[in-house]
Amino acid sequence: MTATPLRPPSREELGAFARRGDVLVASDFDGVLAPIVLDPASARPQPGTIEALSAMAALPGVSVALASGRDLATLRALTGIDESSPIVLIGSHGAEISTTLGSAASGGSALSDVERAALDGATHALETIAERLPATRVEYKPAGVVLHTRGMDEDEAERATCAALAVSQDVPGVHAMRGKAVVELSVLDVSKGAALAALAAERNLRATFYLGDDVTDETVFTTLRAGSDIGVKVGDGDTAAAHRVPGCTDVPTLLDALLGALTKARRYAPRDDADVRDDADAGEGAVSAPEAGR
Numbered sequence: 001m002t003a004t005p006l007r008p009p010s011r012e013e014l015g016a017f018a019r020r021g022d023v024l025v026a027s028d029f030d031g032v033l034a035p036i037v038l039d040p041a042s043a044r045p046q047p048g049t050i051e052a053l054s055a056m057a058a059l060p061g062v063s064v065a066l067a068s069g070r071d072l073a074t075l076r077a078l079t080g081i082d083e084s085s086p087i088v089l090i091g092s093h094g095a096e097i098s099t100t101l102g103s104a105a106s107g108g109s110a111l112s113d114v115e116r117a118a119l120d121g122a123t124h125a126l127e128t129i130a131e132r133l134p135a136t137r138v139e140y141k142p143a144g145v146v147l148h149t150r151g152m153d154e155d156e157a158e159r160a161t162c163a164a165l166a167v168s169q170d171v172p173g174v175h176a177m178r179g180k181a182v183v184e185l186s187v188l189d190v191s192k193g194a195a196l197a198a199l200a201a202e203r204n205l206r207a208t209f210y211l212g213d214d215v216t217d218e219t220v221f222t223t224l225r226a227g228s229d230i231g232v233k234v235g236d237g238d239t240a241a242a243h244r245v246p247g248c249t250d251v252p253t254l255l256d257a258l259l260g261a262l263t264k265a266r267r268y269a270p271r272d273d274a275d276v277r278d279d280a281d282a283g284e285g286a287v288s289a290p291e292a293g294r
């Protein structure tokens with residue numbers, strides 16, 4: 001599969017999405033809101049991104065969620081989104097959710113004995129790999145364990161990655177997820193796509209807008225419906241998303257455009273008819289997102 005020249009969503013497409021009634025706006029964090037950095041602890045959201053999402057969350061009929069591989073506590077700390085915010089935080093690829101999702105909620109902190117034993121086995125296996133390849137780093141989560149290979153020599157990183165992926169074959173009940181320079185072993189069979197679909201179903205939301213940059217975000221893009229949802233891949237790589245922006249520096253401009261469309265649509269009664277012509281938006285131009293000074 002070769003990369004097709006996908007374009008950013010146009011203003012008309014954002015306007016049509018905004019008029020669909022109750023909607024979900026969701027995004028990944030690393031590589032989308034925050035530039036990828038060598039030290040994950042120093043990742044920070046780009047100026048204006050959290051502000052735009054918070055403004056969207058304050059609009060009637062707009063649910064906002066962040067879906068990250070980070071654990072919930074770290075995601076909260078890095079974004080500054082506290083418990084009073086209406087923004088839903090989904091951590092550990094869906095194993096931790098900051099709100100109660102009825103029957104769809106997955107209990108990241110309450111592992112069964114079997115899950116606990118699987119987590120211990122996966123943890124021991126990754127620690128053994130890290131002893132052999134000291135440039136790797138092990139991260140511990142409530143329902144998973146992660147091997148990081150960012151910054152490593154390419155061959156060494158591949159060896160570490162293959163060894164980590166093999167753990168899921170050896171330890172029963174362990175699910176492996178490969179991302180950019182990470183392998184996550186989880187004892188819960190979760191995904192960002194399943195978590196966001198559960199949120200949308202719980203709140204009866206009619207359309208989803210999603211931004212993501214990594215292979216784990218494909219679990220969301222593959223659930224989106226052409227014609228009503230909007231998926232935007234950030235950066236290079238094969239994707240099931242219908243749109244793309246070149247990099248995370250394009251994201252603040254895109255979020256501003258979406259905020260504008262949602263705000264405008266909510267000045268009037270929400271309309272389901274996506275074909276309604278909006279003369280004020282009658283321009284074909286895609287929302288290009290130059291690295292404007294922000």
Ligand SMILES: [Mg+2]
Pocket residue numbers: 028029030031032212213214
């Ligand atoms: Mg990411």
